[in-house]
Amino acid sequence: MSQQHILQVSELTKKVRFILESELNTVWLCGEISNFIAASSGHWYLSLKDSKSQVRCAMFKGNNRRVRISPRNGQQVLVRARVSLYEPRGDFQLIIEQMEDAGEGLLRQQYDQLKQKLNAQGLFGQAHKQILPKHIKTVGIVTSPTGAAVKDILSVLKRRNPTIKAIIYPSLVQGEAATADIVAAIRLANERNECDVLIVGRGGGSLEDLWCFNEESVVNAIYQSQLPIISAVGHEIDTTLSDYVADVRAATPSAAAELVSDEVTELSDKIAHLTKRLLVNQQQVAQLSRQRYLALAHRLSQVHPEQKLQVQQQKADELENRLQYAIKRELQRFTIKPTQLKARLTLCSPEKSLADKNKQLKQLTQRLEHNAQQLVSQKQQDFAHLVEQLHMVSPLATIARGYSIARDANHTIIKSTKQVTEGDELTLQLHQGSLKTKVISKQN
Structure with missing residues (x-):
């Protein structure tokens, strides 16, 4: 362990990206678009897949402006891309430089491949013309x-x-x-x-x-x-x-x-011949220039700030997507929370308790009225019974049988002859009416 160099994660991803870009360089790939996202920065992010595999891809706005088709999920396309690695996540990805519909694109690829093959065989050379x-x-x-x-x-x-x-x-x-x-x-x-x-x-x-x-x-x-x-x-x-x-x-x-x-004429033949030679030379010069340009562009991409800027832009787009998702999730949570609180408030609302209390009050009122009526009826019956009993012992009942009650001037009931003297005026209470009498004599 002491003799080995221990890599940081960022060093490892940088080395892997360098190996991928230097070894594989540019590839042609045919596949189906899925997970297509057109970011607000103008960059495109998508996956290319077939029946067995898929790979993440990015196409920056400088390149996707030249695309003649409108990419959509499920569309078959042919792309020319650089093999690379997205260092912040360590994800293997393709940086797409060219995209076209798979049908015409495959024909164009077959055209270029056959052209290179026949040119290598010498069929396009000036010698046989x-x-x-x-x-x-x-x-x-x-x-x-x-x-x-x-x-x-x-x-x-x-x-x-x-x-x-x-x-x-x-x-x-x-x-x-x-x-x-x-x-x-x-x-x-x-x-x-x-x-x-x-x-x-x-x-x-x-x-x-x-x-x-x-x-x-x-x-x-x-x-x-x-x-x-x-x-x-x-x-x-x-x-x-x-x-x-x-x-x-x-x-x-x-x-x-x-x-x-x-x-x-000889002059036109010479012009045509020189034109052909010029076209061939132009093609050769253009081919050499393109090869040199690709080599320099690849070297420049290793140190150019645009590469780092693209990575940062891709990372910013990813963070923007995560932020939008988080905002959407929070909005959904705050939208649901009032509904939940309303449901809880409804369960705790005094309205239901008040309705129950009103129902209970009504039942108690009915019971009270019923009990009061029963109590009044019972008291009336008791009173009637007492009246009947009172009537049975009432002096009025005795009077009704022919008896009377004597009272002096002070309305005191006379129970003995000792209470009166001759000449006193008395009042006799009869069953019907009363009489005024005077004591003429008394007997002990």
């Missing part, structure tokens, strides 16, 4: 007999040099069967050897429409042709592999007709 004859009398045309290209060629030939004879070798110029048709037509023209130069071409179209002129068998047929061939495929901006292998490339079918209808 033939010079067009100075005096052309017969022109062979390999194209569709009903297309616009053959009409344009015949129209230009008729206008510029009506003496030139044209022989049409009919062929399909689009679709899977077109490749074999074009090859057969070129071979037939060579077997008959009845024309001075052969024009192979068609009108413009997409890369897929023109693909038969990029097929290796068509390129080999043009390369092996003993007749000089002018490639006139598409419009001026369209370029096929047939253009590179042909002896002369014309921008359009009409331009090819103009080439064969001109009287070619």
Whole structure:
């Protein structure tokens, strides 16, 4: 342990990133987009996946501005990317530099690969290219007999040099069967050897429409042709592999007709030859410059602050996403909390307790009224009984039987003759009414 250098985590991720970027450099990759995010900074973050694996990717705004498609989840794309490592997390990722739809992108990749292969085999070299004859009398045309290209060629030939004879070798110029048709037509023209130069071409179209002129068998047929061939495929901006292998490339079918209808002088031959050499040299210089640029760009990326800035921007985007998620989560929590508190408040609300108390009060009131009525009824019954008992012992009842009660002037009941003297006035209480009497005599 004492003799080994112990790495920090940041040192390890930096070394791994350097190894990945220096060893793998740029790769082409085809896959399906998932987890696509267009950050507010302008950068894109996504994953590319197939049925077994996926890899994280980032495409910075300087590059994604040139993308002609609108990326979406589930879309198949072809990308050119640098293999790298996102050091803050230690995540393996790709830095995408170019993106296009997988269909056209795969064709473009096949085009570039086949172009490199055929160029390495020498099919595009100037050494095998033939010079067009100075005096052309017969022109062979390999194209569709009903297309616009053959009409344009015949129209230009008729206008510029009506003496030139044209022989049409009919062929399909689009679709899977077109490749074999074009090859057969070129071979037939060579077997008959009845024309001075052969024009192979068609009108413009997409890369897929023109693909038969990029097929290796068509390129080999043009390369092996003993007749000089002018490639006139598409419009001026369209370029096929047939253009590179042909002896002369014309921008359009009409331009090819103009080439064969001109009287070619030594000066024009020399200009055409020098132009071809210039194009080849320009391509070589451009290729060398591109290689040097890529090497310098790679070296610069190791020390350039833009690399660190991109990492920091990616980290800032990630933190922004985390912050937005946290804010959203807190907002949801604060939205739910009042509802929870309201539910708790409802459970603790005095309204329910008050309703229960009112119900209980009503029940007690009813019980009180019932008990009061029972008590009053009982008291009435008791009172009636007492009245009845009182009536039974009441002196009035005795009086009702014929007895009377004597009272003196002071209303004192006379119970004995000793209480009165002769001559005293008494009041006799009868059952009905009273009498005033005077004591005449008394007996003891």
